Each structure stands twice: as C-alpha cells, then as structure tokens.
Amino acid sequence: MSATSEIVAPADASSLVNVNMSNVMKLTSTNFLMWKRQVHALCNGYDLAGYLDGSTTAPDATLTTEGTTTANPAYKHWQRQDQLLLSSILGAISLSVQPLLSKANTSAEIWSTLTNTYATPSRGHILQIREQLKQWKKGAKSIEDYFNGFTTRFDQLALLASPIPHEDQIDYILGGLPDEYKQVTDQIAGRDTPPSLTVLHEELINQELKIQMFLTASSSIPASANLASHRGHNTRGLQQSRGNNTMSQPRNQFHSRSISRGRGYQGRCQICGVQGHNARWCSQLQSSGRGYSHSSGGYQAASPPP
Structure with a gap:
C-alpha cells in the first residue's frame, strides 16, 4: 500500500x-x-x-415519550x-x-x-448547446482543447436526455477542422463504419504532431536561403572586384614600370601633373621640345634622368 x-x-x-x-x-x-x-x-x-x-x-427533531418531549x-x-x-x-x-x-x-x-x-432538459438549453456545437471551430486551439469542447457538450446533451448520435458526433468534430487535417478527414470518410471517439482523438493528435514537426522544419528554410543568397552575393562581389582589378591593371602596370626603371624621384610633377619626375626635369624636356604626351599616354623622351 x-x-x-x-x-x-x-x-x-x-x-x-x-x-x-x-x-x-x-x-x-x-x-x-x-x-x-x-x-x-x-x-x-x-x-x-x-x-x-x-x-x-x-x-x-424531537422525541415524545409519556408526554415528555426531548431532543432526538x-x-x-x-x-x-x-x-x-x-x-x-x-x-x-x-x-x-x-x-x-x-x-x-x-x-x-x-x-x-x-x-x-x-x-434540466429545457428546449432552450438544448438548442443553445447544439448551436455551440455548430460554432465550435479549432482555430488556434490545440486538438486537446478542441476535442474536449465537443465531448463536454455531447455529455451535457446526454444528461439533458437529448444525446447526439455517434455518427453526428464524428461529423461535428471533423467539420470544425482546418485544411491541414484533410488527410484524416478523407481517411475517415472512406471507412465503412465511423471510428470511436478515442480512435479519432488519437489520429487527430498524431496529425497535429506531424503539422508541428513540418512547421518546425520549414522555419529553418528561410535562414538557409538567406545564407545561400549571401554567399552568392559575396561570390558575385568577389568576381566583380576581380574584374575591377583587371580593368585597373594598365594603370598599375604603368606605375610598376615607372618604379622598375629605378627613377629616384617618385613625386608628381608640378608642371604636367605626371607622377615619376620633378618639375626641373620636365622643364628641360619641354625646352628641348620633348615631354609627356597626354594623347599617347607616355613620355616622348626615352627615359628620364635619375
């Protein structure tokens, strides 16, 4: 014990x-x-x-014995x-x-x-409960609360001597379900005899669990999609960056060639604005008829002095 x-x-x-x-x-x-x-x-x-x-x-409450009354x-x-x-x-x-x-x-x-x-089996009371059965929908309720709402009213009507037939009980329960439970509804509609309320309750609980698992799995899809989109964006950005670097290579190569020549002064000329020689050297070139040509993009002189 x-x-x-x-x-x-x-x-x-x-x-x-x-x-x-x-x-x-x-x-x-x-x-x-x-x-x-x-x-x-x-x-x-x-x-x-x-x-x-x-x-x-x-x-x-009292006892009377031989004319005498006493408490009982x-x-x-x-x-x-x-x-x-x-x-x-x-x-x-x-x-x-x-x-x-x-x-x-x-x-x-x-x-x-x-x-x-x-x-009390009054007509108004019975009609009120039957109307509640018609209006009872699952909505955001759990299957447990939804199902109990029906069984409680079925019991009330039975107590009022106005029971709902078993097949009608099944129809009431299935009629208030959303489309997510259509699979269960179709399976029951295809049976020759309606299941017991206990069996129906179990099948609806199982379907509810399947729906919850599906929603849980679906909630992770947007995050994966965003990750793939982010990776694609980064890949495109990297490719574009590489393309930009390729487009800028002539200028960089020109700068590299200028450095490779061993030019001592690497500032910008105050006369022509070109980097790689000083104003004194540019003035000497111009006085001799030579200098940097903007149209050809290079020096007319073979090589600037150190």
Missing part, C-alpha cells in the same frame, strides 16, 4: 465522516456531468449518497453529518457558481439546485 493511500471505515450510526473533496474538480457552468459523477461516487464510497438524493431523510439524538447526528457534507461540497464548487446556492441549507438542496440548473 502506498504512503498516500487512506483506509476508509464505513460510517455507522454513531460516527461522523468528514469527506475530503480536495481531489474533486471545481464545478463550473460547463462540467456538471463529470463533477456530479465524481462527487456521487465519493459520497457513495462513504455510504453517504443518500444525503445527496434525499433518500437518507432527516429524523424527527438521531436528528442531531443526521444534521451534523449533513452539514459536514455540505461544507465539503461547497469547497468543490467554483466561486462563480456558489451564488446559486445561497439559499440551500442541506446537501440535498444543493444537489437539487445544481441538477435543476445544469441538467
């Missing part, structure tokens, strides 16, 4: 039971069916279900046990629902009020 297990002794005529409902889901306006099953099963396990449905009636101990015990159970039930009800029970004084009154509120 685990350390968290609890031994429950059945109630007898003299004992009081404080029912622990900390593990019971909080009652809301949409989960009454499952909440009711949980609470009823727990109370039945303590042999207290009669306090809920009213079958365990309250004894007379059985009534006092019943009252104490009923109030302990009432307190436990209130602790398992959400704050939004508790105002409905402001006038309930016994466990049976709470049970009856909740049943009349959430399990």
Whole structure:
C-alpha cells in the first residue's frame, strides 16, 4: 500500500465522516456531468449518497415519550453529518457558481439546485448547446482543447436526455477542422463504419504532431536561403572586384614600370601633373621640345634622368 493511500471505515450510526473533496474538480457552468459523477461516487464510497438524493431523510427533531418531549439524538447526528457534507461540497464548487446556492441549507438542496440548473432538459438549453456545437471551430486551439469542447457538450446533451448520435458526433468534430487535417478527414470518410471517439482523438493528435514537426522544419528554410543568397552575393562581389582589378591593371602596370626603371624621384610633377619626375626635369624636356604626351599616354623622351 502506498504512503498516500487512506483506509476508509464505513460510517455507522454513531460516527461522523468528514469527506475530503480536495481531489474533486471545481464545478463550473460547463462540467456538471463529470463533477456530479465524481462527487456521487465519493459520497457513495462513504455510504453517504443518500444525503445527496434525499433518500437518507432527516429524523424527527424531537422525541415524545409519556408526554415528555426531548431532543432526538438521531436528528442531531443526521444534521451534523449533513452539514459536514455540505461544507465539503461547497469547497468543490467554483466561486462563480456558489451564488446559486445561497439559499440551500442541506446537501440535498444543493444537489437539487445544481441538477435543476445544469441538467434540466429545457428546449432552450438544448438548442443553445447544439448551436455551440455548430460554432465550435479549432482555430488556434490545440486538438486537446478542441476535442474536449465537443465531448463536454455531447455529455451535457446526454444528461439533458437529448444525446447526439455517434455518427453526428464524428461529423461535428471533423467539420470544425482546418485544411491541414484533410488527410484524416478523407481517411475517415472512406471507412465503412465511423471510428470511436478515442480512435479519432488519437489520429487527430498524431496529425497535429506531424503539422508541428513540418512547421518546425520549414522555419529553418528561410535562414538557409538567406545564407545561400549571401554567399552568392559575396561570390558575385568577389568576381566583380576581380574584374575591377583587371580593368585597373594598365594603370598599375604603368606605375610598376615607372618604379622598375629605378627613377629616384617618385613625386608628381608640378608642371604636367605626371607622377615619376620633378618639375626641373620636365622643364628641360619641354625646352628641348620633348615631354609627356597626354594623347599617347607616355613620355616622348626615352627615359628620364635619375
């Protein structure tokens, strides 16, 4: 036996039971069916279900014996046990629902009020739930939330004595799915008999995982494309740079030839603006009828002096 297990002794005529409902889901306006099953099963396990449905009636508050009226101990015990159970039930009800029970004084009154509120087979209530089924779409919901939204309403309609046939349940669920789940929809449409809700739920979960894996893989494609584009851009830039260098080679070669001649002065001439000789040498060339020709791009003289 685990350390968290609890031994429950059945109630007898003299004992009081404080029912622990900390593990019971909080009652809301949409989960009454499952909440009711949980609470009823727990109370039945303590042999207290009669306090809920009213079958365990309250004894007379007083006893009269030989003309003498006294308090009835059985009534006092019943009252104490009923109030302990009432307190436990209130602790398992959400704050939004508790105002409905402001006038309930016994466990049976709470049970009856909740049943009349959430399990009354009124025409308007049934139509409202059926309309919710039509409007329930997956959208951004997970498959778990989407599926639970249907099953909760199916259970509510069953509780209201207006159950949805199984084939119609499948149609409702498939009808609210987006195109990404068309593969599952087509597979189910091709079957001779509709699957159970459990099988359908599993197939939709598997499809959801496939979609998530595809989206994860697709999200890395733009980065790779950008990297390839960046590399291509760099390659083109390198090629263009090399082309530019090739176009500029004549000037560089001319400069290299000037250096290779061993010319001592490598500044720019103040007269003609050409690099590689000084103004004095250029003046001497010009006075002798020679010099740098801009039209031919070279010196008329064979070689400048050092």
